[in-house]
Amino acid sequence: MSVQNGYTPADTAHILNEALPYIRRFHGSTIVVKYGGNAMVDDQLKESFARDVVLMKLVGMNPVIVHGGGPQIGKTLEEMGRKTEFIAGMRVTDADTMEVVEMVLGGHVNKEIVHLINRHGGNAVGLSGKDGGLIRARKLQVTRESPEADAPEIIDVGLVGEVESIHPEVVQTLDTGDFIPIIAPIGVGPDGETFNINADLVAGRLAQELAAEKLVLLTDVPGILDTDGNLLTGLDQAQVNGYISDGTIAGGMLPKVQCCLDAVAGGVQSAHIIDGRVDHALLLEVFTDAGVGTLIRG
Numbered sequence: 001m002s003v004q005n006g007y008t009p010a011d012t013a014h015i016l017n018e019a020l021p022y023i024r025r026f027h028g029s030t031i032v033v034k035y036g037g038n039a040m041v042d043d044q045l046k047e048s049f050a051r052d053v054v055l056m057k058l059v060g061m062n063p064v065i066v067h068g069g070g071p072q073i074g075k076t077l078e079e080m081g082r083k084t085e086f087i088a089g090m091r092v093t094d095a096d097t098m099e100v101v102e103m104v105l106g107g108h109v110n111k112e113i114v115h116l117i118n119r120h121g122g123n124a125v126g127l128s129g130k131d132g133g134l135i136r137a138r139k140l141q142v143t144r145e146s147p148e149a150d151a152p153e154i155i156d157v158g159l160v161g162e163v164e165s166i167h168p169e170v171v172q173t174l175d176t177g178d179f180i181p182i183i184a185p186i187g188v189g190p191d192g193e194t195f196n197i198n199a200d201l202v203a204g205r206l207a208q209e210l211a212a213e214k215l216v217l218l219t220d221v222p223g224i225l226d227t228d229g230n231l232l233t234g235l236d237q238a239q240v241n242g243y244i245s246d247g248t249i250a251g252g253m254l255p256k257v258q259c260c261l262d263a264v265a266g267g268v269q270s271a272h273i274i275d276g277r278v279d280h281a282l283l284l285e286v287f288t289d290a291g292v293g294t295l296i297r298g
């Protein structure tokens with residue numbers, strides 16, 4: 001029997017056959033993907049991601065991509081000789097920084113992803129939360145416990161927003177028109193201000209508003225790990241809450257997990273935290289039995 005790429009024809013048939021129930025089940029479903037981390041900078045991973053998204057669209061799913069770009073913003077600010085500071089995981093954003101954030105996310109990063117997907121045969125359209133009134137935002141209140149004061153101290157992080165409401169018509173129109181929406185996490189405030197919003201938060205809320213089948217967060221870690229470092233592959237909401245209370249889920253993973261919990265509580269069928277450093281992570285998670293990373297069930 002001939003062997004190509006280490007697979008026999010029987011292996012190949014088996015793999016394609018394994019994908020069939022997933023293709024059938026998710027046909028017509030919306031899958032919101034937060035694209036960030038290594039998968040957004042490594043050339044090989046970028047190409048694989050783009051191919052996975054195009055494949056999802058061609059078999060009848062509606063992938064909607066929300067992208068990050070924190071490191072890219074940081075690099076540009078550094079090249080401009082500007083300092084940047086994070087408080088509680090949020091970039092302190094004054095008016096000048098906001099201009100750079102909008103330029104990098106809405107301009108450079110967004111168009112690079114559009115171009116990447118289109119080169120692989122997709123029909124991507126780049127948007128920010130300003131387009132079609134997609135994301136209305138309000139100022140995010142950040143508080144910090146202070147040992148001296150009775151009440152938590154309120155910290156002004158500038159033009160950092162949280163999602164107030166999503167007006168998804170523009171995304172739905174693109175989905176039905178066979179386009180793939182690529183969204184930069186920028187919102188508009190009540191007085192027309194431009195707000196910088198954490199990309200995970202935007203992806204989570206958008207998944208709820210679109211009644212998505214899945215929310216997938218591409219990260220640079222294998223998923224949620226137990227205290228022995230083993231990957232937890234499938235969890236329900238009660239188990240996740242247990243791991244938060246006993247400190248197993250902590251640090252930078254907490255806001256991502258909270259965003260997944262909000263999404264599933266808001267009607268998304270499942271939320272996935274997957275390892276974007278694995279080649280074709282998205283393909284493996286959506287189309288195979290094994291998946292990669294942690295699945296949180298609704």
Ligand code: X2W
Pocket residue numbers: 036037067068069070071073089090091101160161185196197198199200
């Ligand atoms: C983020 C927006 C981009 C983002 C920032 O300025 O870096 C805030 O911190 P990653 O790559 O997913 O971290 N916004 C408020 O979320 O990018």
